[in-house]
Amino acid sequence: MTMTHSETKSARLSGTRIGYRFNIVGMVGLSIILFWALVAIFAPLIIPYPVGEIADLDYFGPMSPDFWLGSDYLGRDMLSRILMGARYTVGISLAAVTIACFSGVVLGMIAAVAGGWLDTLLSRFLDALNSIPSKLFGLVVVAAVGSSIPVLILTLSVIYIPGAYRFARALAVNINAMDFITVARIRGESTLYLIRSEILPNIVGPVLADLGIRFVFIVLLLSGLSFLGLGVQPPFADWGALVRENIGGLPFGAAAVMAPSFAIASLTISVNLLIDNLPRKIRDRSE
Amino acid sequence: MNNRVLSLVLSRLLIALITLVIVSFAVFFATTLLPGDTASILLGQAATPEAVEGLRKAMHLDEPAIFRFLRWIVGLMQGDLGTSYANEMPVADLIGGRFVNTLQLAGVTALFSVPIALTLGITSAMLRGSLYDRIVTVLTIGVISVPEFMIATSAVLIFAVYLKWLPALSFANEVTSLADLLRIYAMPVITLTFVISAQMIRMTRAAVIETLNTPYVEMALLKGASRPRMVFRHALPNALGPIVNAVALSLSYLLGGVIIVETIFNYPGIAKLMVDAVSTRDLPLIQSCAMIFCLGYLLLITTADIIAILSNPRLR
Numbered sequence: 140m141t142m143t144h145s146e147t148k149s150a151r152l153s154g155t156r157i158g159y160r161f162n163i164v165g166m167v168g169l170s171i172i173l174f175w176a177l178v179a180i181f182a183p184l185i186i187p188y189p190v191g192e193i194a195d196l197d198y199f200g201p202m203s204p205d206f207w208l209g210s211d212y213l214g215r216d217m218l219s220r221i222l223m224g225a226r227y228t229v230g231i232s233l234a235a236v237t238i239a240c241f242s243g244v245v246l247g248m249i250a251a252v253a254g255g256w257l258d259t260l261l262s263r264f265l266d267a268l269n270s271i272p273s274k275l276f277g278l279v280v281v282a283a284v285g286s287s288i289p290v291l292i293l294t295l296s297v298i299y300i301p302g303a304y305r306f307a308r309a310l311a312v313n314i315n316a317m318d319f320i321t322v323a324r325i326r327g328e329s330t331l332y333l334i335r336s337e338i339l340p341n342i343v344g345p346v347l348a349d350l351g352i353r354f355v356f357i358v359l360l361l362s363g364l365s366f367l368g369l370g371v372q373p374p375f376a377d378w379g380a381l382v383r384e385n386i387g388g389l390p391f392g393a394a395a396v397m398a399p400s401f402a403i404a405s406l407t408i409s410v411n412l413l414i415d416n417l418p419r420k421i422r423d424r425s426e
Numbered sequence: 427m428n429n430r431v432l433s434l435v436l437s438r439l440l441i442a443l444i445t446l447v448i449v450s451f452a453v454f455f456a457t458t459l460l461p462g463d464t465a466s467i468l469l470g471q472a473a474t475p476e477a478v479e480g481l482r483k484a485m486h487l488d489e490p491a492i493f494r495f496l497r498w499i500v501g502l503m504q505g506d507l508g509t510s511y512a513n514e515m516p517v518a519d520l521i522g523g524r525f526v527n528t529l530q531l532a533g534v535t536a537l538f539s540v541p542i543a544l545t546l547g548i549t550s551a552m553l554r555g556s557l558y559d560r561i562v563t564v565l566t567i568g569v570i571s572v573p574e575f576m577i578a579t580s581a582v583l584i585f586a587v588y589l590k591w592l593p594a595l596s597f598a599n600e601v602t603s604l605a606d607l608l609r610i611y612a613m614p615v616i617t618l619t620f621v622i623s624a625q626m627i628r629m630t631r632a633a634v635i636e637t638l639n640t641p642y643v644e645m646a647l648l649k650g651a652s653r654p655r656m657v658f659r660h661a662l663p664n665a666l667g668p669i670v671n672a673v674a675l676s677l678s679y680l681l682g683g684v685i686i687v688e689t690i691f692n693y694p695g696i697a698k699l700m701v702d703a704v705s706t707r708d709l710p711l712i713q714s715c716a717m718i719f720c721l722g723y724l725l726l727i728t729t730a731d732i733i734a735i736l737s738n739p740r741l742r
């Protein structure tokens with residue numbers, strides 16, 4: 140404990156270290172995340188069979204040299220479908236978490252700096268939004284406006300704005316009480332300057348860690364909605380939708396049912412591992 | 427209980443009430459965003475414009491949204507949940523029996539998960555840093571970071587496909603013996619117990635560890651109290667409030683879990699009813715189910731907050 144503390148301190152003092160030191164577990168997490176990111180980008184180039192092609196004569200085929208992860212309920216290659224599914228799962232979640240955290244953090248900083256009725260009103264409203272269970276919120280919106288990818292991204296981000304807001308506001312309120320903010324206020328700086336140049340640089344580390352955790356929530360919720368048939372719609376399929384499609388293979392123990400689940404688990408667990416093993420330098424302010 | 431506690435509790439209840447109003451507002455307007463005219467959808471393509479106009483009037487669809495919202499809220503408070511679009515039955519009748527089913531599922535799950543989670547959470551906090559604690563922590567993080575349906579499908583694979591102890595996805599409607607009852611509940615309850623327990627273990631462990639780190643527990647250690655005495659006499663009574671708070675909070679995860687579990691195991695509960703209503707776009711049914719879920723959720727988190735207030739010795 141004291142050991143790591145003095146280590147980070149000396150690293151900070153020497154000032155020459157660029158980048159951060161990760162431990163092994165963090166590195167493993169990071170490399171799995173990078174792997175899925177690369178897969179999402181280059182999926183069309185690396186898939187062994189076209190996604191829609193019925194390649195296997197057998198449905199729910201077992202794992203074999205031709206079909207590494209077996210085939211699905213129509214005899215399509217499961218590996219190709221999972222590699223392509225990474226695009227939807229990772230892409231939609233990334234877009235949603237970016238919107239959610241950006242809006243949440245900006246609103247949170249404004250509320251903390253402005254204070255007064257704006258803060259109260261915003262906090263009350265977003266807290267109320269937060270007390271709708273997330274899956275239920277998704278269900279109601281999908282029932283109302285249908286399920287397309289832009290709608291999904293917006294819905295997912297609206298669901299997670301309150302959490303990001305609350306987190307950023309709590310951090311920003313602490314920073315807001317510091318002397319250098321008072322000095323900046325006396326200098327007559329605008330609110331925009333305060334949140335951009337004084338508060339944001341001081342909360343950016345914890346906010347990024349929080350973004351990772353929220354990304355996991357969004358991946359899980361998106362997969363859950365797709366599993367219920369209310370997320371990504373055919374002919375496209377994300378990992379949750381792949382499980383739903385192939386749920387009929389469950390009694391036979393088909394690889395097609397579990398493989399997409401393992402893909403989701405590998406992504407979410409590695410993000411959690413990475414966040415838990417982030418260098419204290421990034422994380423310490425969030426505790 | 428002094429005035430400060432009372433006013434805190436009252437203000438928490440007031441906040442819950444305000445939240446409920448905002449939530450009902452959100453639910454109502456989200457469902458009225460539906461593109462297309464409800465009356466013409468209901469009557470189908472062959473309907474004459476006059477018939478559509480008549481139905482719109484009868485359903486008060488020609489009124490401003492705010493009046494419809496008020497009408498709906500007043501109806502809810504009088505116990506009138508409206509009529510289902512899909513089969514023209516009163517929503518209250520559709521929900522009635524299914525609501526009881528869901529409550530049973532939730533109750534049985536709580537009965538299993540609370541003792542298991544508390545035991546694991548408290549013991550792993552006591553043995554912090556040991557191999558046992560690390561295994562429990564890794565398992566709970568694993569369960570928390572995978573989707574609920576993966577736990578359900580894994581449970582089916584293990585218990586039904588490989589071990590062949592339980593039927594896979596079928597749901598028997600006639601219950602003739604205790605064995606049947608066990609078979610029906612086993613899979614959904616196992617799945618939900620895993621999901622809820624993982625959350626509860628994590629929160630309980632954190633609550634106990636926080637208490638173990640306090641100076642008075644260190645004092646007990648220094649004066650030579652045995653480890654069990656230190657935990658059970660000095661730490662646990664003070665951790666009780668946070669633990670009960672954690673239990674109530676984790677039970678709110680039942681709501682999300684129940685939606686997945688009822689769908690995958692075809693359990694005739696209210697969540698399955700709602701998922702079906704979404705696919706048929708049966709708005710009154712969706713609105714009522716959504717309100718029931720939000721009410722349950724709000725009830726649990728408000729209870730958790732009030733317990734936290736009541737158990738805070740600094741407020742006494």
